[in-house]
Amino acid sequence: MSNNKPIILLGGTGYIGSAIAQQLVATNINYHTVSRSDIDYTIRDPLIKFIKEIRPAFLINAAGYTGKPNVDVCEINKTECLQGNATLPGVIRAACEATGISWGHVSSGCIYTGSPNETGFKETDPPNFCFRTNNCSFYSGTKALGEELLAGAENVYVWRLRIPFNHIDSPRNYLSKLMRYESLLEATNSISHLNEFARVCVESWQKRIPFGTYNVTNTGAITTRRVSELINDKLGLDKEFCFFADEVSFMKTAAKTPRSNCVMDNSKLRGTGIAISQVEDALAKSLADWQWEHSPASV
Amino acid sequence: MSNNKPIILLGGTGYIGSAIAQQLVATNINYHTVSRSDIDYTIRDPLIKFIKEIRPAFLINAAGYTGKPNVDVCEINKTECLQGNATLPGVIRAACEATGISWGHVSSGCIYTGSPNETGFKETDPPNFCFRTNNCSFYSGTKALGEELLAGAENVYVWRLRIPFNHIDSPRNYLSKLMRYESLLEATNSISHLNEFARVCVESWQKRIPFGTYNVTNTGAITTRRVSELINDKLGLDKEFCFFADEVSFMKTAAKTPRSNCVMDNSKLRGTGIAISQVEDALAKSLADWQWEHSPASV
Numbered sequence: 001m002s003n004n005k006p007i008i009l010l011g012g013t014g015y016i017g018s019a020i021a022q023q024l025v026a027t028n029i030n031y032h033t034v035s036r037s038d039i040d041y042t043i044r045d046p047l048i049k050f051i052k053e054i055r056p057a058f059l060i061n062a063a064g065y066t067g068k069p070n071v072d073v074c075e076i077n078k079t080e081c082l083q084g085n086a087t088l089p090g091v092i093r094a095a096c097e098a099t100g101i102s103w104g105h106v107s108s109g110c111i112y113t114g115s116p117n118e119t120g121f122k123e124t125d126p127p128n129f130c131f132r133t134n135n136c137s138f139y140s141g142t143k144a145l146g147e148e149l150l151a152g153a154e155n156v157y158v159w160r161l162r163i164p165f166n167h168i169d170s171p172r173n174y175l176s177k178l179m180r181y182e183s184l185l186e187a188t189n190s191i192s193h194l195n196e197f198a199r200v201c202v203e204s205w206q207k208r209i210p211f212g213t214y215n216v217t218n219t220g221a222i223t224t225r226r227v228s229e230l231i232n233d234k235l236g237l238d239k240e241f242c243f244f245a246d247e248v249s250f251m252k253t254a255a256k257t258p259r260s261n262c263v264m265d266n267s268k269l270r271g272t273g274i275a276i277s278q279v280e281d282a283l284a285k286s287l288a289d290w291q292w293e294h295s296p297a298s299v
Numbered sequence: 300m301s302n303n304k305p306i307i308l309l310g311g312t313g314y315i316g317s318a319i320a321q322q323l324v325a326t327n328i329n330y331h332t333v334s335r336s337d338i339d340y341t342i343r344d345p346l347i348k349f350i351k352e353i354r355p356a357f358l359i360n361a362a363g364y365t366g367k368p369n370v371d372v373c374e375i376n377k378t379e380c381l382q383g384n385a386t387l388p389g390v391i392r393a394a395c396e397a398t399g400i401s402w403g404h405v406s407s408g409c410i411y412t413g414s415p416n417e418t419g420f421k422e423t424d425p426p427n428f429c430f431r432t433n434n435c436s437f438y439s440g441t442k443a444l445g446e447e448l449l450a451g452a453e454n455v456y457v458w459r460l461r462i463p464f465n466h467i468d469s470p471r472n473y474l475s476k477l478m479r480y481e482s483l484l485e486a487t488n489s490i491s492h493l494n495e496f497a498r499v500c501v502e503s504w505q506k507r508i509p510f511g512t513y514n515v516t517n518t519g520a521i522t523t524r525r526v527s528e529l530i531n532d533k534l535g536l537d538k539e540f541c542f543f544a545d546e547v548s549f550m551k552t553a554a555k556t557p558r559s560n561c562v563m564d565n566s567k568l569r570g571t572g573i574a575i576s577q578v579e580d581a582l583a584k585s586l587a588d589w590q591w592e593h594s595p596a597s598v
Contacts, residue, residue, distance in 0.1 A: 043339070079386060087386050090377060131431055
């Protein structure tokens, strides 16, 4: 980019934010990341002050509350979840509008459940796994509410991520999770290669694609069972993956709150000319380049 | 009270908070109120620090976001509305639990619509005018979400107010509104005499009634038409009140977002021994003691 102004990256040390930071470094884009202990960017006025100091060309919000180790924790820490996923994007919107800065927000495809047709949910489909449909986890409710707070904003990208994975073993990596969970839930999902997602975020701005919401998932969808087969094939493992009999049994024994499983249509994104790979190709490549965190014995 | 520790009152300068402050003064209870510019009590850590400094016997949250001049404004200022009505009670809960302080929260009966039976909605009825039922104003959605964030809390009163009024002409007073609106919507509502509401809040704590949620409305319900008759009768006016043909016409010409009209059952509150008057008595007394802000000519 010829633009010498930096980017502000919020949440730059998280799982998603780190990948975006890495992409910014790889493309020689100067960026500032900031921790909440230095500047409380969850409050409008300090955030506006920070934006005015940095005078960025663009801002990326990769901060949010996901719950560790999983989304069940959001049922307990509801206030943090609401603040991180709904109030925060609203505050950032206000700060960016006050300073005339365009920006992008990492949202989630977990505001949908199911598969409405062959190609999946489009950006024009209203969320069907949210407070408004009263069938969701608290996490999904807050992510959808966060998108509601951005409705009508004219200078924002909303990038919807779904179940991130890549080649690096990590507690947040979908592939690592599948390898270590005792039992799996068979479902069909669209999923997002983390580094492709990060590249899409940065390219959205670099290529100046139209502002708006984009489903940033790899093309297509895949079943849990197929992913488990790929793991065994590509990593040369012989792991026996156990599956819950059905969602009822999963909810009874392993989960406190329902999970979103859904198929998403990424054709709006592809229509911009930004590349994104087929889901099975992205998985195969991640597994071909796989880097264990500890050792295969922990699986 | 023999207890010499003070009370913390948040939002003590607002319409509801001022009435509570007045009640605390009238009953010789020492209290601290604080403005957000001095201490940002919407953030947990500064609030905890403040609580530890004051070491209060009790805390009352009368802060919230209602929208001025009316609830339609909440459809525009969604972030402030969400922060003030949902996140804030969650933050106060966290701070009060961390410091072992019991407290009370001013909530709203506007999370209901309609009249389920002769006596109205009980505290055990789930909200039916909220995000979860997807028929509400953004304001009502955030008030109901605020109550969700308090679910399971063991040391909190949730006092539900509905359409406040008293004898002092004011832009927030239901009676003043009815006198100045061009057209009225005929509906049946339970409503809250502001100073009785404030007394109930303080007495809840003084009398140590069980923690939990209370519908703090005057006993019974009343139609808009009947209130308009009382206004003319008691104030000796001869005003011709105009009414919308129906709710559809109201929504088409005067409102951006649906209003809650509902009947509430206050028997749980009355069961504690705390007095609250009949709705028509409370209205008659307010009108008998009526104090104009400017002059009757402005009506």
